[in-house]
Amino acid sequence: MGATKTEHFTGxxxxxxxLAKALGHPxxxxxxxxxxxxxxxxxxxxVNELPLAQATVSQHLKELKNAGLIKGSxxxxxxxxxxxxxxxxxxxxxxANISVKLAxxxxxxx
Amino acid sequence: MGATKTEHFTGxxxxxxxLAKALGHPxxxxxxxxxxxxxxxxxxxxVNELPLAQATVSQHLKELKNAGLIKGSxxxxxxxxxxxxxxxxxxxxxxANISVKLAxxxxxxx
DNA sequence: TTTTAATATTGCAATATTACGATAAAGATT
DNA sequence: AATCTTTATCGTAATATTGCAATATTAAAA
Numbered sequence: 001m002g003a004t005k006t007e008h009f010t011g012x013x014x015x016x017x018x019l020a021k022a023l024g025h026p027x028x029x030x031x032x033x034x035x036x037x038x039x040x041x042x043x044x045x046x047v048n049e050l051p052l053a054q055a056t057v058s059q060h061l062k063e064l065k066n067a068g069l070i071k072g073s074x075x076x077x078x079x080x081x082x083x084x085x086x087x088x089x090x091x092x093x094x095x096a097n098i099s100v101k102l103a104x105x106x107x108x109x110x
Numbered sequence: 111m112g113a114t115k116t117e118h119f120t121g122x123x124x125x126x127x128x129l130a131k132a133l134g135h136p137x138x139x140x141x142x143x144x145x146x147x148x149x150x151x152x153x154x155x156x157v158n159e160l161p162l163a164q165a166t167v168s169q170h171l172k173e174l175k176n177a178g179l180i181k182g183s184x185x186x187x188x189x190x191x192x193x194x195x196x197x198x199x200x201x202x203x204x205x206a207n208i209s210v211k212l213a214x215x216x217x218x219x220x
Numbered sequence: 221t222t223t224t225a226a227t228a229t230t231g232c233a234a235t236a237t238t239a240c241g242a243t244a245a246a247g248a249t250t
Numbered sequence: 251a252a253t254c255t256t257t258a259t260c261g262t263a264a265t266a267t268t269g270c271a272a273t274a275t276t277a278a279a280a
Contacts, residue, residue: 002237002238002239003237003238003239004237004238004239005238005239042226043226043227044225044226044227047226047227054226054227054228055227055228055229055230057227058227058228058229059228059229061227061228062228062229076226077225077226077227078225078226078227079226079227079228
């Protein structure tokens with residue numbers, strides 16, 4: 001026990017959960033917002049922006065990247081990170097759909 | 111170490127992260143989708159729907175409730191759970207705003 | 221080529237999450 | 251009242267996450 005029973009859920013449920021989980025930490029939300037606010041996006045800037053050690057920030061960046069929320073391209077000896085629009089778009093669509101479905105429900109039971 | 115340094119981040123970042131984190135598990139996504147798909151929403155049904163023990167489902171429901179994503183009202187000896195539209199609406203707005211900001215950015219650096 | 225700068229990785233401690241059986245609590249049914 | 255049904259909570263084991271210092275890696279600069 002202890003591990004998420006991933007294999008018992010649908011691919012759709014898992015893939016949304018992976019995106020949500022990656023955003024489930026304030027540092028990673030802060031990274032996304034920072035990437036959104038700047039034109040140049042170098043990792044060093046992100047480290048300076050966050051109240052965490054370089055190693056920790058690097059780890060958070062890795063998780064965002066694994067989830068597909070950001071992409072990184074090597075730029076000399078620095079790395080240029082930026083948001084992957086497709087992932088954000090998927091989330092936007094997902095929550096918009098839920099909103100529409102909720103609006104259509106007549107019974108507001110609670 | 112080990113605990114999230116919540117106090118070092120803004121209230122906004124934390125509150126979005128709390129919502130995202132609550133959705134960061136396939137079982138909890140499955141619960142949201144199930145609540146969306148039914149009119150009557152009794153906890154027992156949710157337990158039957160998920161490949162997890164009753165205690166585990168109850169725990170996931172608690173987390174969704176703590177995050178503000180669902181509300182529960184006592185209905186006899188059962189509990190009627192349903193989605194809290196405000197939370198979904200907040201997420202929808204959040205990702206829509208990001209999408210808009212991304213579209214406005216000229217430089218697509220990666 | 222040594223040195224410097226920027227990131228990533230490793231190793232580890234602290235803490236959190238996931239899952240479930242057992243049990244408790246509280247209303248419904250008999 | 252005794253029992254059943256439904257949901258919550260407790261205790262505990264397994265696993266994952268968070269955070270950082272130390273170190274590795276890799277490219278630029280001197």
